[in-house]
Amino acid sequence: MKPTTVVTALPDDEVDEFLERVGKLKAYQSGKLTCEVCGEPLLANGIGACSMVGDTIVFACAKLNCLQELGKRFQEMGHE
Amino acid sequence: MNDLVPLLWKLGPIGIAVCIVIYVFLNPDKAEIWGSSAWRLIGLVFRSADKRAVAYRVQGEVNAATAKLFKSAPAGMVEGKLKINWTTAADLPAVVRNGEVVVFMQRSDQRERNVAKATMLYVPKAIVPRARRYVDPTIMEAVDLVVAKSILAEDDENIGVLDTFFRDYLDAAMASSSGLRERLEEIDEIDLQGWLTRVLLREYLCLGRDLYPAPAQDSWFRETEAFARWLHRLATKKPGDFGSLDYRGPLLSVGVVFVAERQRLAIHGIGIYRKRVKRLLYAEKLNAVYLMGRDDNISTVKHLLDLLRSDAMIASIDEHEYGLRRDFNARKAMNKERAIIVTLRRRQKEGSPVEITPGDDDTALLPADTYEFTKEEQLPLESSLESRITGTHPDL
Numbered sequence: 001m002k003p004t005t006v007v008t009a010l011p012d013d014e015v016d017e018f019l020e021r022v023g024k025l026k027a028y029q030s031g032k033l034t035c036e037v038c039g040e041p042l043l044a045n046g047i048g049a050c051s052m053v054g055d056t057i058v059f060a061c062a063k064l065n066c067l068q069e070l071g072k073r074f075q076e077m078g079h080e
Numbered sequence: 081m082n083d084l085v086p087l088l089w090k091l092g093p094i095g096i097a098v099c100i101v102i103y104v105f106l107n108p109d110k111a112e113i114w115g116s117s118a119w120r121l122i123g124l125v126f127r128s129a130d131k132r133a134v135a136y137r138v139q140g141e142v143n144a145a146t147a148k149l150f151k152s153a154p155a156g157m158v159e160g161k162l163k164i165n166w167t168t169a170a171d172l173p174a175v176v177r178n179g180e181v182v183v184f185m186q187r188s189d190q191r192e193r194n195v196a197k198a199t200m201l202y203v204p205k206a207i208v209p210r211a212r213r214y215v216d217p218t219i220m221e222a223v224d225l226v227v228a229k230s231i232l233a234e235d236d237e238n239i240g241v242l243d244t245f246f247r248d249y250l251d252a253a254m255a256s257s258s259g260l261r262e263r264l265e266e267i268d269e270i271d272l273q274g275w276l277t278r279v280l281l282r283e284y285l286c287l288g289r290d291l292y293p294a295p296a297q298d299s300w301f302r303e304t305e306a307f308a309r310w311l312h313r314l315a316t317k318k319p320g321d322f323g324s325l326d327y328r329g330p331l332l333s334v335g336v337v338f339v340a341e342r343q344r345l346a347i348h349g350i351g352i353y354r355k356r357v358k359r360l361l362y363a364e365k366l367n368a369v370y371l372m373g374r375d376d377n378i379s380t381v382k383h384l385l386d387l388l389r390s391d392a393m394i395a396s397i398d399e400h401e402y403g404l405r406r407d408f409n410a411r412k413a414m415n416k417e418r419a420i421i422v423t424l425r426r427r428q429k430e431g432s433p434v435e436i437t438p439g440d441d442d443t444a445l446l447p448a449d450t451y452e453f454t455k456e457e458q459l460p461l462e463s464s465l466e467s468r469i470t471g472t473h474p475d476l
Contacts, residue, residue, distance in 0.1 A: 003160035005206040007198050008167050008175055009185040011131055018169035048197060049183045052176040062193070064248040067183070068200040068228075072221065074181050 015047060022057055035061035037069045109147065109161075112140030120188045133188040135164040138198045145234035146206075149227070150277055152400050157277070157285050159209045162202045192241035196232060203228045208281055211288025213296050216305040222263035223281070225249065226271050266312035272408055273315045278400050278421045279370060280311055283332055286367070290331070303329045326366060335360040339373040339381045350380065354387050361393045361426050371422040374404075378420045385422050395427035 010018060019025040019033075027033040031041040036058040048062035051074050060070035088096055104111040119133035143161045150158050167175050167182060176182055183197050203224045204212075212220050229250065232242050250264070270276050284304065291300070310327045314336060317323055326335035337356055339345075344352065353371075360369045373381040378401060388394060401420045409415055 004163040005160045005202055006163045006165050007201050007205075008165045008180045008182045009135075009198075010167055010169065010172055010182055011127075011134075012184060012186045013127065014169040015184060018172050021169060022173060047184045049181055049201070050172075050176060051181040052179070057173070057176055062184070062197070064196055064200050064245055067197055068204070068224070068249065071181050071201045071204055 024057075033059065035059060035063075035066050037061070037066040038063065109140045109144035112136040113144070116140060116188070130188050131166055134185055134191075134194055135166065137188065137191055138162070138164055138185075138194050141195050141235060142199055142202055142231060145231040148234060149230050151402075152398070153277060154282065154285060154398070156210065156289070157208055157281055159206045162198060162206070164198065192237075193244070196241045196245060199228050199231050203231070208285050208288060210292045211284045214287055214291050214300045214304065215284055216301040216308075218259050218263050219267070219305055219308050221260060222267040223276070225264060226267045226276060230271070263308075266308060269315045270308070270311050272405050272411060274402050274404060274419055274421065275311060275315060278402075278423075279334075280308060282398075282423065283307065283334060283368070287331055300331065303331050307332050307334075326360065326364065328366070333364075333366045333368075335364065335366045335369045337369060337371050339371060339377050339384060342376075345380065350384055350387070353384050357384070357388060357424065358391070358393075361391070361424065365426070367426050369424045369426070371424070372420065374416050374419045378418060381420045381422060388424065393427050394424050396423075396425045398423040398425075 016025060019028050024033055028042055028047075031043045033042050034040060035042055035045070036053075037060050040061060042059055042061050045061040045063055048060045048064075048067040049070055050057055050059045051070060052058070053073075058070070060066040091099065113136070116133045116135075116137035119129050119136060122129035122133075124130075139162050146158060146161070164185075172182055181201060183201055185194050185197065188194075207224065207227055208215075215223075229242070229245060232245055267276065267280075270280055287300075287304070306329065307327055310324065313323060314325075325337070327333065337353055337360070339353055357369055357371070360366045371381050371384060382399075385397065385399065389397065399420070399422045401418060403418055404416055
């Protein structure tokens with residue numbers, strides 16, 4: 001079987017449900033949930049990706065540099 | 081198109097079906113893009129079908145562009161095709177706890193954004209995955225960005241997403257004072273020559289094979305950076321410049337032979353290039369020698385390769401003929417279309433059937449051709465004959 005590089009994705013119509021489950025929906029809607037990389041409210045640019053750092057779920061906004069930076073930090077932590 | 085309709089009519093439904101199956105088999109990435117259009121229509125009614133349309137479109141575009149960019153790349157340079165795995169809001173917390181970065185995808189009408197997001201996460205995972213830990217991080221980041229830009233630029237329909245890519249990342253990086261700006265310029269110049277995947281990443285890949293799974297060391301970062309800078313200087317050489325045609329480090333040792341000067345060919349014949357290659361492999365003991373040429377010189381490079389093919393010191397040969405990047409001529413003020421790179425990898429000592437010292441053959445008679453890039457430096461006449469990058473040839 002040929003190797004593949006998997007990118008896991010969540011459809012945008014399930015974002016609110018996910019945020020509700022992790023208790024972040026109100027913070028997101030009020031503009032208090034911010035991008036881990038650039039610090040801007042996620043409400044402004046939309047959510048691009050998320051991952052886990054320690055015990056915390058962190059988010060990157062939909063700007064491509066923030067998305068890439070989150071992926072890079074994640075790899076530097078040894079998750080490859 | 082006018083010829084196609086009667087042909088399809090003659091083939092009949094079974095013939096057409098067979099043609100489609102053959103096409104799908106030969107072009108799975110294109111087939112995914114086609115399939116995504118059908119799923120998108122169904123997705124107007126069923127949400128799950130739209131998700132499938134997104135996955136097929138993103139996979140098809142990224143994989144087709146990657147396959148084109150890394151055509152003939154050795155095993156290990158690209159770690160498999162992109163595969164989009166959907167998760168759900170209920171499963172996502174467990175997925176991220178398991179060590180995944182999860183990207184948030186939009187509906188299929190946001191094709192460009194989805195392709196860009198997937199590309200930004202795919203490239204750092206898939207390109208030289210084992211070697212990248214030993215490469216200077218800023219160099220590697222610049223490589224990822226240039227590769228991502230090339231993937232997005234493959235499809236002319238991606239103009240919008242390229243604008244986003246430049247706005248979100250490249251322009252910001254170019255405006256910053258960090259070293260990323262310089263590295264980006266350097267890696268892009270290397271890519272402009274077609275050397276990013278065919279020389280730089282190829283050498284990094286070999287490095288990764290040799291070092292994996294050792295923990296990275298700062299000295300290795302420095303060497304990978306020095307190698308990239310040397311290659312950049314070679315890529316941006318100007319008529320009259322002097323420069324080193326080989327790189328020697330503790331881990332990497334590489335020589336380049338430009339087959340470019342018609343005048344020299346007319347006077348000395350191809351033998352002078354053959355001798356230089358032999359010297360680099362036998363006397364200088366470089367791990368790899370790259371033969372390069374463009375347009376009219378491609379046939380000469382191939383002729384040179386034929387003369388070297390049976391050499392006992394060469395462990396492997398890789399030959400790549402390729403079209404130059406579309407902005408090459410505008411940026412270099414040239415009129416070139418194609419180029420060739422041949423990689424000759426030296427047999428390691430253990431496997432070598434013969435051990436030849438510099439005095440054993442006539443290559444030892446050739447002058448050395450390793451210089452620093454300083455115009456002021458006075459070079460011996462013989463040496464300058466060997467390595468000067470003259471301004472008389474349209475290639476240089």
